[in-house]
Amino acid sequence: MFDLNQAIAAWSEQMRSTETCRAGDVSELESHLRDTVADLSASGLSEEEAFWVAARRLGDVGELAQEFGKINPTLIWRHRLFWMASGYLVFLLVNSLGAGITSLGISTAAVSGFPIAWVWLFPVVTTTLLVAGIVVLVRWLLQRETFGVDAYFLRITRRWVGCVLLAVAVSLVSAGAVGLQICSRYLMVRMVNVEPAAFRQVYYQTAIFGWAWSVVVAPVLLVLLVLWLRPSKRGALAQG
Amino acid sequence: MSLSKDLVAASATPLVLSILARGESYGYAIIKRVRELSGGQMQWTDGMLYPVLHRLERQGFIEARWGASENGRKRKYYSLREKGIEELRLQRNQWMQVHETLQKSWEEKPCLT
Numbered sequence: 001m002f003d004l005n006q007a008i009a010a011w012s013e014q015m016r017s018t019e020t021c022r023a024g025d026v027s028e029l030e031s032h033l034r035d036t037v038a039d040l041s042a043s044g045l046s047e048e049e050a051f052w053v054a055a056r057r058l059g060d061v062g063e064l065a066q067e068f069g070k071i072n073p074t075l076i077w078r079h080r081l082f083w084m085a086s087g088y089l090v091f092l093l094v095n096s097l098g099a100g101i102t103s104l105g106i107s108t109a110a111v112s113g114f115p116i117a118w119v120w121l122f123p124v125v126t127t128t129l130l131v132a133g134i135v136v137l138v139r140w141l142l143q144r145e146t147f148g149v150d151a152y153f154l155r156i157t158r159r160w161v162g163c164v165l166l167a168v169a170v171s172l173v174s175a176g177a178v179g180l181q182i183c184s185r186y187l188m189v190r191m192v193n194v195e196p197a198a199f200r201q202v203y204y205q206t207a208i209f210g211w212a213w214s215v216v217v218a219p220v221l222l223v224l225l226v227l228w229l230r231p232s233k234r235g236a237l238a239q240g
Numbered sequence: 241m242s243l244s245k246d247l248v249a250a251s252a253t254p255l256v257l258s259i260l261a262r263g264e265s266y267g268y269a270i271i272k273r274v275r276e277l278s279g280g281q282m283q284w285t286d287g288m289l290y291p292v293l294h295r296l297e298r299q300g301f302i303e304a305r306w307g308a309s310e311n312g313r314k315r316k317y318y319s320l321r322e323k324g325i326e327e328l329r330l331q332r333n334q335w336m337q338v339h340e341t342l343q344k345s346w347e348e349k350p351c352l353t
Contacts, residue, residue, distance in 0.1 A: 027314060031266075032267050032287070057286045059285035059287035067288055
């Protein structure tokens with residue numbers, strides 16, 4: 001059984017999930033859709049037929065979004081900036097979580113007599129696990145077609161309250177991760193009974209791997225991301 | 241024969257402004273009016289009118305307000321502003337000039353020698 005309200009809601013949701021339409025734009029288009037359906041129904045079409053004709057007359061969602069993009073360019077940039085910032089935050093989180101877990105592992109290993117020559121394994125293993133975890137999470141979110149990760153974040157960031165809450169949540173987790181790192185470093189210095197030369201070796205090893213990650217690997221990944229999102233390519237995609 | 245895409249796009253602004261010059265209106269009614277005036281020759285993709293309206297609003301030619309339709313639904317109404325009346329006059333002159341020029345050029349006999 002065809003439900004007009006449901007069909008219109010689905011259409012609006014599709015429109016809302018484009019990055020170029022404001023909430024007001026969508027309700028205006030929705031009002032237009034309803035006017036057309038009412039007129040067509042009055043001239044004898046069934047509600048379902050009227051809806052499909054009205055949606056067709058209103059135009060293709062992608063083309064409409066592109067047209068709205070021309071008059072709302074700041075929305076696209078807000079959206080892009082959001083992704084850049086969230087990418088940087090995820091990077092910060094992974095970095096501090098990885099370093100925290102690594103230092104904690106090293107302190108435990110040193111106490112339990114783990115061979116110092118193999119300590120470099122800790123940053124490598126924790127970083128790999130964290131990155132793999134993120135990849136799995138992103139894949140899982142992207143596979144849920146009806147509720148794509150893009151639409152999900154757009155829905156949160158459409159309201160300022162959502163943006164602020166998200167920022168607070170991420171900051172809290174970040175602060176927690178940094179705290180974990182500081183605590184474990186402190187523990188490492190206080191508890192570990194190793195000679196200064198061996199301690200230096202351990203410290204340099206972790207520092208070098210940490211440096212390699214934050215100075216070489218992460219920037220390369222970020223540059224690739226920015227290249228992927230670059231405006232000219234997006235324009236070409238929208239036209240094609 | 242329906243009009244080319246470029247011509248439809250170019251004439252959108254003066255057409256919308258002149259329809260609004262007759263009084264406050266809203267998207268759906270504007271589309272209907274265009275269809276009536278052109279005898280169905282000007283086929284707009286309905287949704288494309290809204291970016292045009294929003295651009296005119298940003299340029300200060302028209303203003304918008306949220307109101308209610310006859311059956312109480314939310315509806316956005318547009319009306320012409322002082323600056324829009326001036327713009328309409330300007331555009332009208334330009335279009336008349338194009339029209340006159342074309343008219344004259346078509347009246348001239350082709351020179352074959």
